[in-house]
Amino acid sequence: MLERLSSFFILIMAGLLSSQVSANTLAPLALPSVSSTATASNTPLTAVPSLAQWRADLRMEAISQGIAPLLFEQAFAGFSPDPQVIAADQSQPEFSRPVWEYLDSAVSSWRVARGKALLVEHAKTLQAIEARYPVEPSILVAVWGMESSFGRQIGSKNVIRSLATLAYQGRRSDFWRSQLLAALHILQEGDIIPSGMLGSWAGAMGQTQFMPTTYRQYAVDFDADGRRDIWNSSADALASAANYLSLSGWQHGQPWGLEVQLPTRGFNYALADGVQTKSLSQWRALGVTLRSDTANGQNLEQQPTTLFLPSGHQGPAYLLLDNFRSILKYNNSTSYALAIGLLSNALEGDYRAPAAWPKHERMLSRQERIELQTLLNQLGFSSGNPDGIIGVNSRQAVRSFQQVQGLPADGYPNDALLNSVRKAASKAY
Numbered sequence: 001m002l003e004r005l006s007s008f009f010i011l012i013m014a015g016l017l018s019s020q021v022s023a024n025t026l027a028p029l030a031l032p033s034v035s036s037t038a039t040a041s042n043t044p045l046t047a048v049p050s051l052a053q054w055r056a057d058l059r060m061e062a063i064s065q066g067i068a069p070l071l072f073e074q075a076f077a078g079f080s081p082d083p084q085v086i087a088a089d090q091s092q093p094e095f096s097r098p099v100w101e102y103l104d105s106a107v108s109s110w111r112v113a114r115g116k117a118l119l120v121e122h123a124k125t126l127q128a129i130e131a132r133y134p135v136e137p138s139i140l141v142a143v144w145g146m147e148s149s150f151g152r153q154i155g156s157k158n159v160i161r162s163l164a165t166l167a168y169q170g171r172r173s174d175f176w177r178s179q180l181l182a183a184l185h186i187l188q189e190g191d192i193i194p195s196g197m198l199g200s201w202a203g204a205m206g207q208t209q210f211m212p213t214t215y216r217q218y219a220v221d222f223d224a225d226g227r228r229d230i231w232n233s234s235a236d237a238l239a240s241a242a243n244y245l246s247l248s249g250w251q252h253g254q255p256w257g258l259e260v261q262l263p264t265r266g267f268n269y270a271l272a273d274g275v276q277t278k279s280l281s282q283w284r285a286l287g288v289t290l291r292s293d294t295a296n297g298q299n300l301e302q303q304p305t306t307l308f309l310p311s312g313h314q315g316p317a318y319l320l321l322d323n324f325r326s327i328l329k330y331n332n333s334t335s336y337a338l339a340i341g342l343l344s345n346a347l348e349g350d351y352r353a354p355a356a357w358p359k360h361e362r363m364l365s366r367q368e369r370i371e372l373q374t375l376l377n378q379l380g381f382s383s384g385n386p387d388g389i390i391g392v393n394s395r396q397a398v399r400s401f402q403q404v405q406g407l408p409a410d411g412y413p414n415d416a417l418l419n420s421v422r423k424a425a426s427k428a429y
C-alpha cells in the first residue's frame with residue numbers, strides 16, 4: 001500500500017481501532033485484507049528450514065491445491081530471497097510523520113487536479129460501475145489515487161518473489177504463505193502472466209493494491225475481456241475497489257464523516273474513544289456544531305456517529321459515519337480513511353480545509369512511545385506490551401491517566417503528556 005506515505009506512522013499515531021475489521025497485516029487476519037502494510041511484528045522468529053527444503057514443501061502443498069507443477073517451476077525459476085523485501089519488513093522507523101503532513105501529501109493539489117481530470121475522462125465507466133456496485137465515483141477515484149497514484153505506481157516488485165521471501169523468512173510466515181499460494185492460483189487462473197504480476201514489496205498488487213487473497217475474493221472483470229486485470233485495466237481496478245467497498249458495507253449517498261466544532265469549555269473528550277456512538281442531535285445537545293452545512297437536506301439526524309480527534313483535543317474534530325468504517329476495511333488506518341474522505345470531498349469540489357492542526361507539537365519517537373507505555377504500566381494504567389505502537393490499550397491507558405490527572409482526556413499521546421507521565425512516575429517511585 002502506501003509505503004511512500006509512511007504507513008507505519010498512520011498505524012501508530014492515528015490510532016488503530018481494534019473494533020474495526022482488519023485490513024492490514026498488523027491486525028488479526030481472519031477477515032479479508034486489501035493492503036498489506038510496512039510494519040514489523042513481534043512474532044518470534046521460528047527456525048528457518050533450508051531454502052531447498054522449504055521450496056520442496058511449498059511445491060508439494062501447491063500441487064496438492066491444484067497448482068500445475070510446470071507453473072510452479074516457472075514461477076520459482078531462479079528464486080532467491082529479495083534482500084530489499086527483508087529490509088523493508090524489518091524496518092522500524094524511529095520517527096513518525098504527523099497526520100497533517102500525511103494529509104498534505106495525500107490531498108495534494110496534484111492529486112486533486114489529476115483526480116478531477118480522471119473523473120471526467122472515465123465518467124462513463126465510473127457511472128456504469130456505480131450502477132452495478134453502488135459507490136460514488138469520487139470515492140473510487142480517491143482510493144485509486146491513494147493506492148497507486150491513479151495507476152501510475154503499482155509497484156515494481158515481482159509478487160511471487162516478494163511473498164516467497166516473506167513466507168520463507170519465518171516472521172508471520174503462515175500469513176505470507178497463504179498469500180503466496182493465492183498468488184500462484186491467480187497465475188494458474190490466467191488473469192495475469194508471471195512477469196506482469198507486479199506489486200509492492202509486501203505483495204499488494206496492481207492499481208488497487210489488493211493482496212492476493214483479497215484479489216481472489218473481490219477482483220472483477222468489468223471490461224469483460226475474460227481477465228480480472230487490476231494491473232492494466234483501470235475499469236477492472238475501479239470496479240474491483242467498488243465491489244470491495246460495497247461488500248464492506250458502503251452506503252451510497254451517505255457521507256463518510258462531518259467536521260465539527262467542539263465547545264471550548266467543559267467538553268468530555270473521552271467521548272472520542274472510537275466506541276461510543278451518538279446521533280447528531282445528541283452531539284448538538286452537548287454543544288457540538290457542524291463546521292459546514294454539508295449535512296443539510298440529508299437524513300443524518302438519527303445516524304449513529306463516533307467522534308474522532310485525529311490529533312487530540314487541539315486539532316480538528318470529526319463525526320464519523322458507517323462509511324468511514326468501510327474505508328477502514330480497505331486499509332485499517334484512520335489517517336488513510338480520513339485522507340480518502342477529504343480527497344473525495346475535494347474531487348467533488350466540496351473541500352474545506354480542516355480546522356488548525358497543532359503543528360507546534362512534536363511527534364513522540366518510537367523510543368519515547370515505549371517509555372510512555374512502560375511508565376503507564378508502572379503507574380497501573382494498563383498499556384499492554386510496550387512495543388511503541390499506540391493502539392487501543394495504550395490510548396485507553398492515556399485517557400485513564402489524563403482523567404486521574406484532571407487533563408483533557410483525549411487519549412492522545414504527545415510531548416506534554418509524556419512529560420506529565422514522567423512527573424507522575426518520578427513522584428510515585
Ligand code: CA
Nearest residue numbers: 221225227229
Ligand atoms: Ca478485464
